[in-house]
Amino acid sequence: MTVDLSPVTEAQSSSQGQQTSFFEVRDLHVRFASRGKLIGAAPPPVKAVNGVSFAIEPERTFGLVGESGSGKSTVARAILQLVDIHAGSIILEGEDVTTVPRSDELAFRKRVQAVLQDPFSSLNQVHQTRRIIGDPITRHYGTSGEDLDTAVMQLLDDVGLAREFLDRYPYEMSGGQRQRVSIARALAVEPRLIIADEATSALDVSIQSQVINVLKRIQDESGVSFLFIAHDLEVVRHVSHDVGVMYLGYLVEKGDSEGIYAGPTHPYTEMLIASIPMPDPVEQRKRRELRQAFINAEPPSPSNMPSGCPFANRCPVAMDICTQVMPEPAPAHHGGEVRCHLHTSGPELAGESVVSFIKSKA
Ligand code: SF4
DSSP: OHHHHSOOOGGGBOTTSOBOOSEEEEEEEEEEOOOOOSSSSOOOOEEEEEEEEEEEOTTOEEEEEOSTTSSHHHHHHHHTTSSOOSEEEEEETTEEOSSOOGGGHHHHHHHEEEEOSOHHHHSOTTSOHHHHHHHHHHHHHOOOHHHHHHHHHHHHHHTTOOGGGGGOOGGGSOHHHHHHHHHHHHHTTOOSEEEEESTTTTSOHHHHHHHHHHHHHHHHHHOOEEEEEESOHHHHHHHOSEEEEEETTEEEEEEEHHHHHHSOOSHHHHHHHHTSOOSSHHHHHHHHHHHHHSOOOOOOOTTSOOSSOTTTTTOTTOOGGGGTSOOOOEEOTTSSEEOOGGGTTOTTTTTOOHHHHHHHHO
16 A cells, blocks of 8 residues: 555654654544533543544645545544544654644645635635735745746746736635636645645535646656545545555545445445445446445434444344444555455455445345
């Protein structure tokens, strides 16, 4: 799996001599306090992220996918220091950036930028594009005057916006144009990693693919890495080299994109893939049949998680062990990892997908 096994350079090794990737999230846990009761014991905390680990290499995109409430955006917020981390660490270019002191915040923001879902609220409505993109350049490099104008115009070119957008306000632009301005603003400080959190989710399909093409071109030209977070598996597939699938705060499967889409090993991943519409009616019928095999049940509450696998009450192939023991990450046949007893304790299924299982029992 490219995510974890790529060779590292000396500069990418940590001070303890442990090999690290360009960027790593290690055993991340995030908890939120539940709303307290007026009387009686405080309710248990919401376990929003539980032991999530993944790595991203230079010039690569790691796609984090899952339904709403899976914890994927909380992972992004933890990396960006917008929520407190309960346990675990975040390593960037061999340096522990789990908690960045206020004095180092500017340097951290230069290396890690974010593009969020709603550019309308993330862009300053009273500033024109010229200033939205120009301010970070001035703040980080001290650039001003004509040099600043040249830099801003170059960034507009990079994201495919005409120069006439220099003097427009966010409310004078479409959603796709605003998102291009957000991307240009992120690129302005030449970051090493961009976190794109549902950055294309609010856009029409045709605009979505245009913005994705912009992101891919920028990666080819600048070598920036992306953490691309989305609930749409098909979009993630188009943009990502490696993929992680989250369910109720757990990373249940990770590996290279091709391997996961060709042969998912976790039943939840299969369910998500089965939800992608197919133009071929025969394939579409197969997928619909597979989707029907899954149990239509509410996921458990993240403040009252079961002791076993959190997917057990929706999983058509759950075994006794699944409701009692939380599966640990284990090697998957595509070279990545999967958290599912089928691949460690399942006597009939080791190395096979749930699709094969369902077909064999049909
Ligand atoms: Fe299904 Fe068990 Fe695997 Fe969970 S551990 S996904 S319940 S087979």
